Amino acid sequence: MQRSLRITGIICVNQVRRVLTDRGTPIWLLALPLALIGVLGMSLQPLMSSDFAPSKPFHVVVAEIPGGNHVAVIEALRGMERFLEVASVADPESARELVRHRVADAALISSPGKPAAVTIVAAPGSVVAEVLESAIERILLEITVQRTEGVEIAHTQVDVTDGAGETPPWLRTDAFTYYAAGITAMFVMFAAHAVTVTVATDRATDAYARLRSLGVKPAVYMLGGSLAAVAVAILFVCTVALISALLFGVNWGALGPWTVLTVLGATAAAGLSLVVMALVPNPEHVDSAGSAIYNVLAFLGGSMSPLLVLPEWFRRSFAWLPNRALLDGYLKTSLGAAASEVSAEATTLLVASVALFALGWTVWSVRGRGEEA
Structure with missing residues (x-):
């Protein structure tokens, strides 16, 4: 041995x-x-810095759907003027067309009814998609508990409370x-x-x-x-x-x-x-x-x-x-x-x-x- x-x-x-x-x-x-x-x-x-901001805000369009949550979504996203330039369009198809022709960087389509849901139309894995994914997650949580006023979101470092889990280290x-x-x-x-x-x-x-x-x-x-x-x-x-x-x-x-x-x-x-x-x-x-x-x-x-x-x-x-x-x-x-x-x-x-x-x-x-x- x-x-x-x-x-x-x-x-x-x-x-x-x-x-x-x-x-x-x-x-x-x-x-x-x-x-x-x-x-x-x-x-x-x-x-990846904490004060990241794109050279110019991403252009995001939100489709207006009767019974949807587009108003709350628009109001919340307008607090992110460093990152997003938000506008509304008449219907989901128009929103998709704007993204397809690269007039807009992304589109948001809210679904009527409960629970609240929002579809993000953007290039998979793009920075704007990541920013919107984190932001929408927070907004939908706020809509669910009926407190959409005063939502503050900075970049993708979103502190989602009420059991949504901690922000990943990366x-x-x-x-x-x-x-x-x-x-x-x-x-x-x-x-x-x-x-x-x-x-x-x-x-x-x-x-x-x-x-x-x-x-x-x-x-x-x-x-x-x-x-x-x-x-x-x-x-x-x-x-x-x-x-x-x-x-x-x-x-x-x-x-x-x-x-x-x-x-x-x-x-x-x-x-x-x-x-x-x-x-x-x-x-x-x-x-x-x-x-x-x-x-x-x-x-x-x-x-x-x-x-x-x-x-x-x-x-x-x-x-x-x-x-x-x-x-x-x-x-x-x-x-x-x-x-x-x-x-x-x-x-x-x-x-x-x-x-x-x-x-x-x-x-x-x-x-x-x-x-x-």
């Missing part, structure tokens, strides 16, 4: 050293993510913080995979054969490589967090919850990388297969496009992804969340880590028995 632990430690330290001393590591795992944070942060800071952050968290959640997978690629490459060389001749079992070799992947991923996150805080003023929040998320996120990334290596039989294809998977996950998890511009169904459908949980958790901690407030994200990462390592270990064990046979 002690010999296996010692060998595992030696393999882990050796794999970490190989990645850290590789010439491409400073570029691929340091310069590139920091450059992305800087470029995307500067580009999207006006859109609506209350600046662009530098968002992309520092998003790029970190993306590249932590690449950091862990850098170790996995070296482990997979070794399996096709004499280095692994020599270890096997010394009695090193495949499971011990896998464990050492996985621990190295976790270690490199944690080192990556810590380095990017420190430099982004110094260069871009990113506030990562309290150390306690941030550490929990970082360790669990690195473990989940290492588990996913293990699954990729275990399922891809050719070591030469492990690198490209992992890169393709991680880029797709980064897009689905909100690391590439801000969540606020993505459709609601898209945000909800992929909220279970581990990299999305890590992004949400980091954004919460940046806003001052305590450990208990990121328990949902931590649980998602823990479950993902266990499931991924269990799958990877199972596949690896089957292949290991084949080697020992």
Whole structure:
């Protein structure tokens, strides 16, 4: 047992050293993510800042329907003159035609009767659609409780009360913080995979054969490589967090919850990388297969496009992804969340880590028995 632990430690330290001393590591795992944070942060800071306003107000038309709530909707939206220029039209078809011919940016069609409902006609995922979606949600709530007077809505940061839930963290952050968290959640997978690629490459060389001749079992070799992947991923996150805080003023929040998320996120990334290596039989294809998977996950998890511009169904459908949980958790901690407030994200990462390592270990064990046979 002690010999296996010692060998595992030696393999882990050796794999970490190989990645850290590789010439491409400073570029691929340091310069590139920091450059992305800087470029995307500067580009999207006006859109994601708390005092965001479009260069000119969006032109919104509201269809007049007998028995509808168009009057209350118009009155409420006119309080958003920095964002919206509101006008009324005679009927729903006219409103749709104005949007179709790009005379108006969006149209609102209220349905008569109860409960109150409003249809938004706009390009899916557009900024005006996001602004209106949040505003209409608040207005309909006010109509329902018969207090539409004095509704104040600013941008998409709407504090919907009366049980409507709290505002998501990605609506209350600046662009530098968002992309520092998003790029970190993306590249932590690449950091862990850098170790996995070296482990997979070794399996096709004499280095692994020599270890096997010394009695090193495949499971011990896998464990050492996985621990190295976790270690490199944690080192990556810590380095990017420190430099982004110094260069871009990113506030990562309290150390306690941030550490929990970082360790669990690195473990989940290492588990996913293990699954990729275990399922891809050719070591030469492990690198490209992992890169393709991680880029797709980064897009689905909100690391590439801000969540606020993505459709609601898209945000909800992929909220279970581990990299999305890590992004949400980091954004919460940046806003001052305590450990208990990121328990949902931590649980998602823990479950993902266990499931991924269990799958990877199972596949690896089957292949290991084949080697020992």
